[in-house]
Amino acid sequence: MTAAGTGRGQGKVxxxxxxxxxxxxxxxxxxxxxxxxxxxxxxxxxTTVQSPHTDPRxxxxxxxxxxxxxxxxxxxxxxxxxRGMGSSAALAxxxxxxxxxxxxxxxxxxxxxxxxxxxxxxxxxNPSGVDVAVSARGGCLWFERGRDGAVRQPLEIxxxxxxxxxxxxxxxxAALVAGVAAGRPGNDxxxxxxxxxxxxxxxxxxxxxxxxxILSENHARLxxxxxxxxxxxxxxxxACSAGACGAKLSGAGGGGIVLAVTREPDAVLRAAEGAGVxxxxxxxxxx
Ligand code: MEV
Numbered sequence: 484m485t486a487a488g489t490g491r492g493q494g495k496v497x498x499x500x501x502x503x504x505x506x507x508x509x510x511x512x513x514x515x516x517x518x519x520x521x522x523x524x525x526x527x528x529x530t531t532v533q534s535p536h537t538d539p540r541x542x543x544x545x546x547x548x549x550x551x552x553x554x555x556x557x558x559x560x561x562x563x564x565x566r567g568m569g570s571s572a573a574l575a576x577x578x579x580x581x582x583x584x585x586x587x588x589x590x591x592x593x594x595x596x597x598x599x600x601x602x603x604x605x606x607x608x609n610p611s612g613v614d615v616a617v618s619a620r621g622g623c624l625w626f627e628r629g630r631d632g633a634v635r636q637p638l639e640i641x642x643x644x645x646x647x648x649x650x651x652x653x654x655x656x657a658a659l660v661a662g663v664a665a666g667r668p669g670n671d672x673x674x675x676x677x678x679x680x681x682x683x684x685x686x687x688x689x690x691x692x693x694x695x696x697i698l699s700e701n702h703a704r705l706x707x708x709x710x711x712x713x714x715x716x717x718x719x720x721x722a723c724s725a726g727a728c729g730a731k732l733s734g735a736g737g738g739g740i741v742l743a744v745t746r747e748p749d750a751v752l753r754a755a756e757g758a759g760v761x762x763x764x765x766x767x768x769x770x
């Protein structure tokens with residue numbers, strides 16, 4: 484059956500600034516060439532959801548947006564789900580866009596952001612909004628959660644080559660964010676140091692060596708606030724030993740992925756394969 488409304492949300496990686504962004508520090512997020520598609524068709528009977536996401540919150544999210552009767556929802560994705568690549572934000576953005584397409588409406592980026600955020604909240608409690616913003620817009624984005632609304636500023640980035648190393652299990656974003664909150668004010672110095680690194684990264688977006696070094700430093704600060712794991716530390720080490728310019732956990736941590744900036748993706752991918760680690764290369768995605 485041909486979908487009557489379709490929508491797409493891009494996946495993302497956080498280059499720098501996760502967790503600190505929740506407390507008003509900036510973050511830099513980058514949309515990548517993977518994402519989620521939603522197709523909607525009308526049918527008789529209860530709304531059904533066919534999805535590779537096994538998380539029951541997916542049906543809750545869908546029913547926040549769609550009526551309980553009359554729709555068939557098909558979700559497809561090439562993002563690893565629940566690994567910090569913004570799969571829930573990509574789903575939210577794709578769903579909002581598919582619904583608008585079905586109604587023959589055009590939504591601008593702000594409208595997509597506003598409509599997708601309640602869905603993202605159903606997954607993650609108190610998200611900063613960075614994942615939704617970059618999923619909707621694509622490209623590289625400076626993001627700050629201000630008192631009077633979020634600052635979302637596009638940034639230029641060079642042809643950076645990335646390798647994603649998958650820990651094989653999901654981190655619980657809401658629990659990790661709550662853990663960092665419980666560790667304040669002790670965590671505040673590390674969170675501020677992450678904010679400083681994000682400012683430095685902004686000037687290094689065309690220099691993989693400088694950017695990589697900042698990522699590795701950011702990882703060290705994320706360890707300090709307790710969101711890394713021995714496995715993620717090992718994956719950072721594995722990527723750097725294979726010649727990556729630098730690496731860090733990306734997303735909430737506790738599992739999820741490690742992101743490496745590299746001039747030699749094949750070398751990092753070979754090292755990952757040799758260690759039995761699932762990994763793939765990706766590049767920035769621009770609208
Ligand atoms: C999750 O991708 C990033 C966090 O900073 C949470 C958020 O910004 O909502 C950990």
